[in-house]
Amino acid sequence: xxxxxxxxxxxxxxxxxxxxxxxxxxxxxxxxxxxxxxxxxxxxxxxxxxxxxxxxxxxxxxxxxxxxxxxxxxxxxxxxxxxxxxxxxxxxxxxxxxxxxxxxxxxxxxxxx
Amino acid sequence: xxxxxxxxxxxxxxxxxxxxxxxxxxxxxxxxxxxxxxxxxxxxxxxxxxxxxxxxxxxxxxxxxxxxxxxxxxxxxxxxxxxxxxxxxxxxxxxxxxxxxxxxxxxxxxx
Numbered sequence: 585x586x587x588x589x590x591x592x593x594x595x596x597x598x599x600x601x602x603x604x605x606x607x608x609x610x611x612x613x614x615x616x617x618x619x620x621x622x623x624x625x626x627x628x629x630x631x632x633x634x635x636x637x638x639x640x641x642x643x644x645x646x647x648x649x650x651x652x653x654x655x656x657x658x659x660x661x662x663x664x665x666x667x668x669x670x671x672x673x674x675x676x677x678x679x680x681x682x683x684x685x686x687x688x689x690x691x692x693x694x695x696x697x
Numbered sequence: 698x699x700x701x702x703x704x705x706x707x708x709x710x711x712x713x714x715x716x717x718x719x720x721x722x723x724x725x726x727x728x729x730x731x732x733x734x735x736x737x738x739x740x741x742x743x744x745x746x747x748x749x750x751x752x753x754x755x756x757x758x759x760x761x762x763x764x765x766x767x768x769x770x771x772x773x774x775x776x777x778x779x780x781x782x783x784x785x786x787x788x789x790x791x792x793x794x795x796x797x798x799x800x801x802x803x804x805x806x807x808x
Binding site: 588615617619626627628629632634640642672676685687688689690693 | 731738739740741743784793795796797798799800801
């Protein structure tokens with residue numbers, strides 16, 4: 585059973601560009617969340633998708649957007665990249681059952697230059 | 698804000714038990730205690746979780762006090778590979794309850 589998989593693992597973008605990160609949830613999981621982790625800090629919640637809709641959102645600007653597909657996979661898009669967007673982007677998935685556990689992927693390292 | 702407080706760092710000798718404390722004095726009745734760890738440059742790894750009973754799995758044991766205001770994660774025989782940042786998290790066990798990370802405890806296992 586594959587866990588949460590993310591791609592790409594590393595990428596470098598130029599300030600002002602746009603980036604798309606991809607996530608495949610753990611088998612059977614229908615809820616996907618995205619987190620941003622700057623160097624030396626804990627992960628910060630960006631948003632969560634369920635049934636192809638954004639269900640809740642953290643304190644991130646509209647430059648951050650996402651999408652969830654019918655197979656539950658998800659994309660995170662960031663427009664107009666800033667140097668401060670350089671971070672590890674984590675995808676997490678879960679099931680809506682009692683005591684459910686959230687599982688994280690290994691992340692995508694984004695460097696903005 | 699995170700609902701938990703943890704010591705910023707701890708050391709543990711290799712082969713000894715590592716006991717990582719966590720305070721969660723404002724925990725609600727329907728909130729679980731979860732533990733994750735993050736090894737440098739990797740995604741957070743789920744370790745264990747519990748509601749009010751002590752729990753044990755192949756990785757660790759979780760001891761929750763009777764009043765549920767604190768807990769301890771126990772790694773019975775720490776190895777160098779257990780060096781990581783350990784996060785204690787309190788959350789309602791529903792899919793839409795996001796994870797709020799605090800600073801965690803940086804555990805160093807020393808040879």
